[in-house]
Amino acid sequence: MHAQLHESWLTIPQQARGCAAALGNFDGVHLGHAHLVHTLHTTRPDLPLAVVTFDPHPRELFRPQDPPFRLTLSDERLAALGALGVKHVFQIPFDEAFSLMPAEQFVEDVLYNGLGLKHVACGPDFAFGHRRGGSVPFLAERTAELGVGFTSVSALADAAGPYSSTRIRRLLQEGYPERARDELGRPWSIRGVVQHGDKRGRLLGFPTANIPLGRHLEPARGVYAVTVRLPDGSTKPGVANIGRRPTINDGQESRLEVNLFDYQGDLYGQTLSVVLHRMLRAEKRFDGLDALKAQIAQDAQAAQRVLSSGAAAA
Structure with a gap:
């Protein structure tokens, strides 16, 4: 299944509005990300499934001197999300102007008015807005006031802790692509x-x-x-x-x-x-x-x- 890519939150076609969307960077689209997406779909099977993500990754903007770290670039990420059953990927250009947007404005202008979302979900560590001023409790509160459904999804974990992009990067840097595969699901x-x-x-x-x-x-x-x-x-x-x-x-x-x-x-x-x-x-x-x-x-x-x-x- 192919997901449809939308690269501006300002011009969303009518048929892409009214989705249930998972929020995050989704670098790697690993088993933890799949858990988030599946949980959202189970919670709201009546709504089209979507993801709100960013490109470039915020860290690429804030720390350009860091060595490259991406597990998946835009094309690969889109394909992996499509394989999870995601219909729409809202890939927001993360530039300096967007990074200055207050958390309140992100919820109201982007998620509610721009994308017309009916329900949102995120993991426990999701932070957003200028200087990461928006937290999960803040998102829960503001979405409730706007009449948007909200689900906080606990991280998928194994004996070593939560699945994460950081953990998979370390496996690859240590020379274990077969172990990275187990955590990515592909x-x-x-x-x-x-x-x-x-x-x-x-x-x-x-x-x-x-x-x-x-x-x-x-x-x-x-x-x-x-x-x-x-x-x-x-x-x-x-x-x-x-x-x-x-x-x-x-x-x-x-x-x-x-x-x-x-x-x-x-x-x-x-x-x-x-x-x-x-x-x-x-x-x-x-x-x-x-x-x-x-x-x-x-x-x-x-x-x-x-x-x-x-x-x-x-």
Whole structure:
């Protein structure tokens, strides 16, 4: 199911008004987010299901010097929310002017008048408005005064505590994409446009597709068994390296280099979605290209073993 994206709260079509909406950043759209959305739908099955979220993530505006941290960018987030049965995604542009809006105005002007919501739900930590002045009790009080339904949904937790984007980021940074998958409810993927590399992979006999990580979180640097979804919807197995390629150059841009097994064709300019299944080894420097070439062949074999063992089952 596809969710419809609305990128301005000022011009909402009539058929998108009157929804029940879950509020939050929804980075990753993990099992905790799914719990929030499902709880809202169970509470108000009579209303179309929606999400109110923001882009960029507020942290990207307030702390631009931080390294990129996003689990999902807008396209991936929209697809994941659609898979949960969400019909409308109200993605509010989070710029400096919007960040100055008082909490009171957010509830009245945006949620009530702008989006015409009939019911809203959020998790226990949701805060909003200028300097995060709006709390869950404040939201409960103001929605009641406006005649809008409200549900506060307790966080979904396991033995280690509440599911959270922060926890999943840590798993990826520690090199455990298979554990991140368990908390996301689906494999973690990086979607991006293939750019021209330095063609060195081709000389080594292993042509690679280069994808800059951009605003995505950088997971543990090293080599991964991956599957790649091509623009036509087909999926190919492969092996990928994440890092700054220490053997070949000292460039500062982190990127994903993917070698698709048994694939011929130019992927430059195409948008690929690369699913990380298992980390095979950490990044390391090799003494010359022959040693690197031998290691790449070993990595490819290791990736094929992981992928054929069923570890890549979505």
